[in-house]
Every structure is written in C-alpha cells, then in structure tokens.
Amino acid sequence: MKVLHIITGLGVGGAEQQLRLLLRHLPVECDVATLTDAGAVAHGIVADGTRVTDLGMAGNQDVTVLPRLARLIRSGRYDAVHTHLYRACLYGRIAARLAGVRAVVATEHSLGDSQMEGRALTTGVRALYLAGERLGRMTVAVSPAVGRRLHRWGVPRKRIRVVPNGIDVDRFRFDPAARVRTRRRLGLPDTAYVVGGVGRLTGGKRFDVLLHAAAQLPEDVAVLLVGAGPQEDELRRLAHRLGLAGRVRFAGEAAHEESEEEGGAPALPSLLSAMDTLASPSPEEAFGLALVEGLATGLPVLYASCPALDDLPADARTNASYRPSDPDSFAQALYGLRDARPPSRSAPASVGHYSITRSADQLMRVYASVVPGQNLEVNPR
Incomplete structure (x- = not known):
C-alpha cells in the first residue's frame, strides 16, 4: 500500500511534528507533499528517509496548486491520500478526486468550538469545510471532543473515526x-x-x-x-x-x-x-x-x-x-x-494510552476501511 500525506506546511508545529512521528511507525510506503513552508520538520522527515515535495503554494487562493498536486498524486500511483490541516484538506481532497483517487482520509487536528487553526469558524469557513469533506471517505478526529464537534457541524458519524495523537513515551x-x-x-x-x-x-x-x-x-x-x-x-x-x-x-x-x-x-x-x-x-x-x-x-x-x-x-x-x-x-x-x-x-x-504505536495501529484500521482489497496487518490492542 502506498499513501501520500498532504499537509499545509512543515514548519515547527504540533500537527507537523505529529505527522513526522506517525511516518516512523506506519508500516506502509509513504510520501509527503507540503503546500508551502518546507521548514524544519520537512528537513527532519527527509532525514528519516521519506520523500517530501514542496508545491510552493503562493497563498490561500493559489488554485494553480490543484493541477500540480493532481499530477503528483496520479504519477505516484497512490492507493490513498491522507490530508492534514484546513487548507491541505480542502485542496488535497479536490486534487485526489481529479487524480481519480477516492480513498481519501483527512485528519482534523485543530477544530475548537469557535476557531480552527486560529481562524474564526464563520459560516463561510464551515460551508467550505463541509463541501470538501464530502469529497473524502473518512475524517479522523484527534479526540472524541473533536469527533462530536464534527458531527454537530454535519459530518455523518459513519464518516468519523477517532484516532488520538500519539507520543514517543x-x-x-x-x-x-x-x-x-x-x-x-x-x-x-x-x-x-x-x-x-x-x-x-x-x-x-x-x-x-x-x-x-x-x-x-x-x-x-x-x-x-x-x-x-x-x-x-x-x-x-x-x-x-x-x-x-x-x-x-x-x-x-x-x-x-x-x-x-x-x-x-x-x-x-x-x-x-x-x-x-x-x-x-x-x-x-x-x-x-x-x-x-x-x-x-x-x-x-x-x-x-x-x-x-x-x-x-x-x-x-x-x-x-x-x-x-x-x-x-x-x-x-x-x-x-x-x-x-x-x-x-x-x-x-x-x-x-497515547503511545504513538497505538495511534499508528488505529490509523492502519482506518486505511483498511477505505482502501478496497487491502489486507493490512495491524497489532491487536
């Protein structure tokens, strides 16, 4: 199985460092694409042996990234696309659909009651998020609290899985x-x-x-x-x-x-x-x-x-x-x-309870649920 992770940026941050840690423990072949800011965490991911592609997105409304990202997905022959953070979730889901990949998982790292990644949860932000969500197969919430917020927004329960963040204890x-x-x-x-x-x-x-x-x-x-x-x-x-x-x-x-x-x-x-x-x-x-x-x-x-x-x-x-x-x-x-x-x-x-190996095993079960015909081995918990 081959998975492309798409993230908004790879400077130092919680979601970014969580991705690097996950990549070390996922027993599948992975590549990473960052829309912008291939910073310190990107260098660490490359040092760990995972390829990172910087798409050089110029700003939130730089739609020229879509065909480039779609080509990357198509040429990489990925079985699944996994997106992280708001902008990457929106553009990544659209690009995956353009590339013909339907097995799309998105992790929601930062959804609060009134903000997401520092942006206010306006009607427009919510509508755009939900429109993009329907292009994927599953949304991963990092806590039951985030899962409940997603459901209140209108994401069906059957499309939500809780996979908590993990740490290297x-x-x-x-x-x-x-x-x-x-x-x-x-x-x-x-x-x-x-x-x-x-x-x-x-x-x-x-x-x-x-x-x-x-x-x-x-x-x-x-x-x-x-x-x-x-x-x-x-x-x-x-x-x-x-x-x-x-x-x-x-x-x-x-x-x-x-x-x-x-x-x-x-x-x-x-x-x-x-x-x-x-x-x-x-x-x-x-x-x-x-x-x-x-x-x-x-x-x-x-x-x-x-x-x-x-x-x-x-x-x-x-x-x-x-x-x-x-x-x-x-x-x-x-x-x-x-x-x-x-x-x-x-x-x-x-x-x-928050060991990164446990989180990686739970994420593998999510991959198995969205990629047809894959027999993925995971450790029982």
Missing part, C-alpha cells in the same frame, strides 16, 4: 542531566520553581493568564514559554509591566529531538525536564498534546481545556488538575504545587 522520560544543562543555558537558577507553557504564542493560548498568575507568586517562581507566534512582543511587554522581565524566558520554537549541531537549541523533552509544572490556560483545545508530553516527563499539569485528559477515566488523570482560565485560579494552584514539590519525576501509566 520513552523520548519524553525525565532526564535530570538535561534539566541541569537546559536551566544553565537559559539562565534559570537550580532553585527556581519553573512554570512552563508550550504552544503557539497567540491570543487563544492565553499565556497572559500565566504571566498574571506568576506576578502573584514569590520571586523564586519563573516562567518558561516554549513557542513562537504573533503575540510574543505583546507578552514580552506584559512581562515587563508586571515586573517579571527577569523571571520569564522565551525559548522559541522547539523541535522534538535534540539538534546534532554543537550548541543547538534545546529540544522539547529537555525543556520539559527543566520545568517543575506545565500550565495551559487555553480555554479551547482540540487535544492538548503538550500536556500529555508533560505528563510523560513526570510533570504535574494544570489545564483549562484538554480533551486528551478529559477522555481518560477520572482515576487515570494522575498529576493533572483542571482550573478555570483566570490568573487567580492558576496562581492558587501553582502556589500549592510550589510548596509540594514531588520527590521524583515518574510518568503516570495513563500516558501509555
């Missing part, structure tokens, strides 16, 4: 040496209590809540923000106004793996090891992958929205606490965690 195990090394690199004292936030620096992530909460806490509490985005300058100004300039570190985008270059930027597992708590004040998430990765590093996590955790039984949410997305609630919880630092850093057994 071993890669995120707590590393005490990386903790010391990363803190020194970032200028964080060994004795500091470091509260982390991971994600795009946009208004929807509400990292301003985290800064306002930190301003209420003792001076040994520092904040480490991992990510990049349009709100970075505003957050830096807010940290200065709150008197936190010396207590906040902006780490920028982080890959999931350490750079082989001397002095390369710390990867996400090392940054998580450097933290003492991971906090997500975002009130609207599609999954909450960073929080699962934090749990795998043995961190206590605070969250205002995390379908990945909500979908687990209550007794499996060890180390995870819900808080409303307001500074006082987060400050109160962080103050208690600071005074009760755990003696060790071990991951709860529940993170195994």
Whole structure:
C-alpha cells in the first residue's frame, strides 16, 4: 500500500511534528507533499528517509496548486491520500478526486468550538469545510471532543473515526542531566520553581493568564514559554509591566529531538525536564498534546481545556488538575504545587494510552476501511 500525506506546511508545529512521528511507525510506503513552508520538520522527515515535495503554494487562493498536486498524486500511483490541516484538506481532497483517487482520509487536528487553526469558524469557513469533506471517505478526529464537534457541524458519524495523537513515551522520560544543562543555558537558577507553557504564542493560548498568575507568586517562581507566534512582543511587554522581565524566558520554537549541531537549541523533552509544572490556560483545545508530553516527563499539569485528559477515566488523570482560565485560579494552584514539590519525576501509566504505536495501529484500521482489497496487518490492542 502506498499513501501520500498532504499537509499545509512543515514548519515547527504540533500537527507537523505529529505527522513526522506517525511516518516512523506506519508500516506502509509513504510520501509527503507540503503546500508551502518546507521548514524544519520537512528537513527532519527527509532525514528519516521519506520523500517530501514542496508545491510552493503562493497563498490561500493559489488554485494553480490543484493541477500540480493532481499530477503528483496520479504519477505516484497512490492507493490513498491522507490530508492534514484546513487548507491541505480542502485542496488535497479536490486534487485526489481529479487524480481519480477516492480513498481519501483527512485528519482534523485543530477544530475548537469557535476557531480552527486560529481562524474564526464563520459560516463561510464551515460551508467550505463541509463541501470538501464530502469529497473524502473518512475524517479522523484527534479526540472524541473533536469527533462530536464534527458531527454537530454535519459530518455523518459513519464518516468519523477517532484516532488520538500519539507520543514517543520513552523520548519524553525525565532526564535530570538535561534539566541541569537546559536551566544553565537559559539562565534559570537550580532553585527556581519553573512554570512552563508550550504552544503557539497567540491570543487563544492565553499565556497572559500565566504571566498574571506568576506576578502573584514569590520571586523564586519563573516562567518558561516554549513557542513562537504573533503575540510574543505583546507578552514580552506584559512581562515587563508586571515586573517579571527577569523571571520569564522565551525559548522559541522547539523541535522534538535534540539538534546534532554543537550548541543547538534545546529540544522539547529537555525543556520539559527543566520545568517543575506545565500550565495551559487555553480555554479551547482540540487535544492538548503538550500536556500529555508533560505528563510523560513526570510533570504535574494544570489545564483549562484538554480533551486528551478529559477522555481518560477520572482515576487515570494522575498529576493533572483542571482550573478555570483566570490568573487567580492558576496562581492558587501553582502556589500549592510550589510548596509540594514531588520527590521524583515518574510518568503516570495513563500516558501509555497515547503511545504513538497505538495511534499508528488505529490509523492502519482506518486505511483498511477505505482502501478496497487491502489486507493490512495491524497489532491487536
């Protein structure tokens, strides 16, 4: 079986890095096409041995990409096309139909109640999405919450499958040496209590809540923000106004793996090891992958929205606490965690539910359901 994955871009991002991880565990031949931005994750995918084609799309309305993408699909003789992210799902489904491939799967990574990938869910966005969805065979939701949203939009239940995001659990195990090394690199004292936030620096992530909460806490509490985005300058100004300039570190985008270059930027597992708590004040998430990765590093996590955790039984949410997305609630919880630092850093057994091998097996079942005549072996779970 041969599958072409189509994604909007391959800069550093959750969906992009999830695709790279999946490619390592899918037991079928795969290629990747990116509509634009063949960035850091594209280079990593190529290094892993998977071919990446950059279609150089000029903008959201560059329809010239359609015939080029259709030719790529036709010449590659793909049995299935798998699309990721809004723009790629729309153009990829149309191009697959033009190329004569009906086995099209789309993963919905970022559908919230009011936005998708940062864009407001207007009537036009919803109508265009549903029109494209009808050109495919199956839509994969990364959580039951996303599946329910899709159904409310009008996607039939029989066309929705839930395949949660997955993580490489071993890669995120707590590393005490990386903790010391990363803190020194970032200028964080060994004795500091470091509260982390991971994600795009946009208004929807509400990292301003985290800064306002930190301003209420003792001076040994520092904040480490991992990510990049349009709100970075505003957050830096807010940290200065709150008197936190010396207590906040902006780490920028982080890959999931350490750079082989001397002095390369710390990867996400090392940054998580450097933290003492991971906090997500975002009130609207599609999954909450960073929080699962934090749990795998043995961190206590605070969250205002995390379908990945909500979908687990209550007794499996060890180390995870819900808080409303307001500074006082987060400050109160962080103050208690600071005074009760755990003696060790071990991951709860529940993170195994989100193992990447389990997710890959579930996705293979989806492929088997949409590609006629394929006898695909998957591991029983």
